[in-house]
Amino acid sequence: MAMAAAKDAKKRAAAAPRPRLVPSLGELQERFQAAVMAGDDAVLDLIPDNSRTTRTVLLGVYRHAYVSRLVDIVGNDHPILARYLGDEVFGAMARGYVKEHPSRNSNARWFSHGLPEFLSSSPVLGSRREVAEIARLERALNDAFDAADAAVLDLARLSAYPPERWGELCLVPHPSAARLDLETNAYAIWRALKEDGEPPAAAELADRERLIVWRNGTMPTVRPLGAEEAMMWDEAAKGVPFSALCELVAIFDAADTAALRAAGYLQTWIGAGMLSAAKLARRRRRRQI
Amino acid sequence: MSLKAHRRVNREPAEPLPEARPPYLGFGLGLRSKHYADILDGDPPVDWFEAISENYMIPGGQPLQILDRIRARYPIVMHGVSLSIASTAPFSKDYLKGLKELAHRVEPVFISDHLCWTGVHGVNLHDLLPIPYTREALDHVVARVHHVQDYLGRAIVLENVSTYVRFAHSDMPEWEFLSELTRRTGCWLLFDVNNVFVSAFNHDYDALEFIAGVPADRVVQFHLAGHEHNMTHIIDTHDALVCDEVWDLYRASLERFGPVSTIIERDDKIPPLAEMVAELDKARAVAAEVLGGRLAEAASH
Numbered sequence: 001m002a003m004a005a006a007k008d009a010k011k012r013a014a015a016a017p018r019p020r021l022v023p024s025l026g027e028l029q030e031r032f033q034a035a036v037m038a039g040d041d042a043v044l045d046l047i048p049d050n051s052r053t054t055r056t057v058l059l060g061v062y063r064h065a066y067v068s069r070l071v072d073i074v075g076n077d078h079p080i081l082a083r084y085l086g087d088e089v090f091g092a093m094a095r096g097y098v099k100e101h102p103s104r105n106s107n108a109r110w111f112s113h114g115l116p117e118f119l120s121s122s123p124v125l126g127s128r129r130e131v132a133e134i135a136r137l138e139r140a141l142n143d144a145f146d147a148a149d150a151a152v153l154d155l156a157r158l159s160a161y162p163p164e165r166w167g168e169l170c171l172v173p174h175p176s177a178a179r180l181d182l183e184t185n186a187y188a189i190w191r192a193l194k195e196d197g198e199p200p201a202a203a204e205l206a207d208r209e210r211l212i213v214w215r216n217g218t219m220p221t222v223r224p225l226g227a228e229e230a231m232m233w234d235e236a237a238k239g240v241p242f243s244a245l246c247e248l249v250a251i252f253d254a255a256d257t258a259a260l261r262a263a264g265y266l267q268t269w270i271g272a273g274m275l276s277a278a279k280l281a282r283r284r285r286r287r288q289i
Numbered sequence: 290m291s292l293k294a295h296r297r298v299n300r301e302p303a304e305p306l307p308e309a310r311p312p313y314l315g316f317g318l319g320l321r322s323k324h325y326a327d328i329l330d331g332d333p334p335v336d337w338f339e340a341i342s343e344n345y346m347i348p349g350g351q352p353l354q355i356l357d358r359i360r361a362r363y364p365i366v367m368h369g370v371s372l373s374i375a376s377t378a379p380f381s382k383d384y385l386k387g388l389k390e391l392a393h394r395v396e397p398v399f400i401s402d403h404l405c406w407t408g409v410h411g412v413n414l415h416d417l418l419p420i421p422y423t424r425e426a427l428d429h430v431v432a433r434v435h436h437v438q439d440y441l442g443r444a445i446v447l448e449n450v451s452t453y454v455r456f457a458h459s460d461m462p463e464w465e466f467l468s469e470l471t472r473r474t475g476c477w478l479l480f481d482v483n484n485v486f487v488s489a490f491n492h493d494y495d496a497l498e499f500i501a502g503v504p505a506d507r508v509v510q511f512h513l514a515g516h517e518h519n520m521t522h523i524i525d526t527h528d529a530l531v532c533d534e535v536w537d538l539y540r541a542s543l544e545r546f547g548p549v550s551t552i553i554e555r556d557d558k559i560p561p562l563a564e565m566v567a568e569l570d571k572a573r574a575v576a577a578e579v580l581g582g583r584l585a586e587a588a589s590h
Contacts (some may be wrong), residue, residue: 022458024425025375025377025420025421025423025425025426025429026377026409028421028456029376029377029378029406029409029418030409030410032418032419033408033409033410033412033414036414036416036418037412037414046421046456046457046458047454047455047456047457048455048457050491050492050493050521050522051493052520052521052522053521053522055454057521057522058453058454058491058522059453059454061453061522061524062416062418062453062454065416065524066414066415066416069415069416070415073415102412102413103408103412103413103414103415104411104412104413105413106343106371106373106381106383106384106407106413107343107346107347107371107384107387108343108413108415109343109344109347111415145350145351146347146348146349146350146351146352146353147348147349147350148348148349149348149349149350149353150349175348175349176350215350218350218351218354
């Protein structure tokens with residue numbers, strides 16, 4: 001009997017929070033955030049039970065939603081990585097990311113942006129270098145999807161320049177374009193899974209895989225580049241004029257066909273919407289004394 | 290700036306800036322990417338769409354192009370989830386700037402967000418977190434609403450959120466807080482019928498009291514949605530059909546607030562557009578049954 005009464009009293013005490021000093025709105029929000037993100041229970045003093053369940057259960061709705069919502073975001077942004085790792089490993093990894101990387105942006109679109117770096121330094125997955133590289137590729141594709149809009153350079157606009165001045169033209173990459181160099185076969189793994197195939201075993205590559213990612217129309221696109229084309233793209237992206245690009249290509253391989261190869265790359269880039277403009281290089285003025 | 294001048298800047302205006310009530314829009318849906326093709330390729334009988342602001346606060350690409358095309362054919366309302374109007378952290382200037390730029394592009398009928406906070410200390414939990422309904426919180430939110438309305442150059446619309454906890458030191462009910470907020474700032478209210486049902490169940494009050502307690506002339510939009518009932522508490526999941534009890538509350542809301550622009554929200558287990566339209570037709574039928582000729586009259590203005 002006494003035991004039952006004590007139990008009742010305990011239950012009543014649990015139902016009614018102990019009176020404490022009322023916190024300011026700022027203090028309450030700090031406490032609530034700590035409760036949701038770090039499991040701190042101090043805020044429970046401010047919350048009553050409802051007639052059917054405890055305040056711990058009710059607060060648990062926020063705690064659970066916080067993690068599951070952000071884990072879902074990581075999964076939506078990295079569907080191929082999720083498939084590669086499998087639900088269990090991916091889920092544990094994503095929960096670790098949520099714990100270590102609180103969102104600092106108003107827009108959840110950017111929440112998973114730090115995932116490749118997180119994976120590179122992960123004690124569990126860091127040694128599997130293809131994992132971070134798959135995440136890098138998916139991040140680049142996500143970024144290409146909603147990168148800034150810009151005009152797309154076409155041959156008509158290019159032909160507005162007289163042929164004798166093409167050598168002075170500097171090519172402007174589309175804002176969605178990004179280059180990636182991968183040291184593992186992450187691209188082959190990504191592509192196999194993308195096509196619902198069996199991925200090859202992870203492997204380090206003897207020579208790096210050079211990729212370019214961009215938005216072709218509205219579709220994020222990825223394409224491997226040969227060493228020469230990648231070199232020319234990288235130099236073009238720095239603002240090196242076309243004549244100098246041709247010279248670099250001539251050094252890279254057979255000089256007699258260099259101009260033809262460079263023109264071929266340019267044509268491919270224009271056809272695929274990888275460039276947004278071509279501008280005449282500024283001529284250096286002689287400094288007046 | 291002197292302390293005196295600082296006080297003057299922060300002081301609440303004696304009267305909120307008068308602003309015309311947003312027009313009646315009829316029956317709409319939350320805009321979801323899964324339905325883009327059906328909206329653009331077909332001619333769905335939907336009067337308007339509510340676009341999640343943050344989904345389009347991005348540099349460029351397809352989502353913005355699609356929003357432009359839908360906007361060319363339908364009225365759009367911008368509905369945000371990250372304004373964090375009740376946070377004690379400073380506003381994100383980048384967020385407000387992005388919101389204003391998107392509004393410039395979209396020309397929405399109005400801009401809404403939630404009466405909640407999303408984080409402090411530079412962190413965003415990406416959730417709609419509860420506030421205590423106190424004088425202190427009210428004064429704080431009133432000042433923040435003034436700030437946002439001044440910056441955007443228009444009155445905003447704020448929604449009551451579903452809550453799972455309440456704070457013991459609240460000194461007024463949620464509906465009184467909302468009423469005072471709209472009276473002191475001139476903001477409008479987005480009345481989420483499902484959220485009222487969820488919060489009323491979770492906190493043991495009568496949802497009809499909430500409906501009776503909100504000023505009828507300030508409600509410019511209704512939300513309807515489904516939820517997950519866990520018997521001891523309800524979670525606002527937006528992943529199911531609107532339940533019978535919420536339809537009943539919708540009827541009660543229509544009786545009190547009259548013809549109000551209505552949408553159905555679905556954020557998970559999103560069905561084909563045709564199924565959403567069928568549920569929207571139910572909302573039309575319920576509204577017609579409750580309001581009769583008043584509905585047609587509102588639509589004709």
